[in-house]
Amino acid sequence: xxxxxxxIEIFKASIHRxxxxxxxxxxxxxxxxxxxxxxxxxxxxxAGGLCEHSLNVYHCLADYLARPRVQELYGLEYDSETVxxxxxxxxxxxxxxxxxxxxxxxxxxxxxxxxPTFYFEDPLPYGHGExxxxxxxxxxxxxxxxxxxxxxxxxxxxxxxxxxxxQAFQQFPLAFALATADMEATYFLEGDPQA
Numbered sequence: 001x002x003x004x005x006x007x008i009e010i011f012k013a014s015i016h017r018x019x020x021x022x023x024x025x026x027x028x029x030x031x032x033x034x035x036x037x038x039x040x041x042x043x044x045x046x047a048g049g050l051c052e053h054s055l056n057v058y059h060c061l062a063d064y065l066a067r068p069r070v071q072e073l074y075g076l077e078y079d080s081e082t083v084x085x086x087x088x089x090x091x092x093x094x095x096x097x098x099x100x101x102x103x104x105x106x107x108x109x110x111x112x113x114x115x116p117t118f119y120f121e122d123p124l125p126y127g128h129g130e131x132x133x134x135x136x137x138x139x140x141x142x143x144x145x146x147x148x149x150x151x152x153x154x155x156x157x158x159x160x161x162x163x164x165x166x167q168a169f170q171q172f173p174l175a176f177a178l179a180t181a182d183m184e185a186t187y188f189l190e191g192d193p194q195a
Contacts, residue, residue, distance in 0.1 A: 003052045004034045007088060010058060014084035015140070023089075023139035031095045038091065040098060040118045043190035050094055056189045058087035061181035076173050085142070086149045086178050093131035097122050129153055148172040155179035 001009075011024055027033040038044025038053035062083055070076050099121050102114040126134055129151040136142060136150065152168045152175040169176040 003048060003055055007051050007055055010084055011088060014080045017140050019140040033095050036094060037098050037118050040120045043186045045118060050091060053185060053190060054088050054091060056185035057090060057181050060184045061087045061178060064177055064181055076177060078174060082146055086146050089136045090132055090150050090153045090178060092135040093128050145172045145174050149174040149178040153178045153182050
């Protein structure tokens with residue numbers, strides 16, 4: 001099964017709220033979600049990388065939340081719809097932002113050669129997590145915790161005041177769980193963590 005097929009299967013099986021069909025139609029037919037990279041140079045920097053990264057985050061989040069310690073000690077239990085919404089859609093902000101191009105690299109023979117790459121050009125510079133919330137909320141209604149999880153999925157890696165991120169994690173544990181899943185997917189499953 002391709003990443004696209006797996007994504008659509010999980011989406012259809014899990015996300016049933018009003019607007020879900022329109023959101024999936026947007027992802028499939030009016031965006032580059034399934035062909036976009038996850039980054040320009042680092043993790044998932046290839047066509048289809050965004051979809052694959054979203055699936056990796058979904059699986060990492062589901063595994064994290066299934067841990068007995070997480071359920072028993074922290075009391076974190078979320079339905080399959082919430083898990084799918086926040087993980088599959090956390091990087092909706094990357095839709096339409098990566099443009100294919102080339103860059104020159106010295107080959108093993110010492111000669112310069114053009115190699116394919118992607119360039120980041122954001123047509124809606126609204127922030128990272130904020131923009132994902134904005135896009136998704138345009139189709140389906142997010143709960144406050146879902147919105148906060150998507151908003152803060154970058155954790156402490158952004159330029160925000162660390163106190164604000166910490167407060168979000170304390171008040172909305174799903175935000176911490178999603179940030180952890182995103183880092184696991186990026187750092188350990190996909191390679192370079194600098195994206």
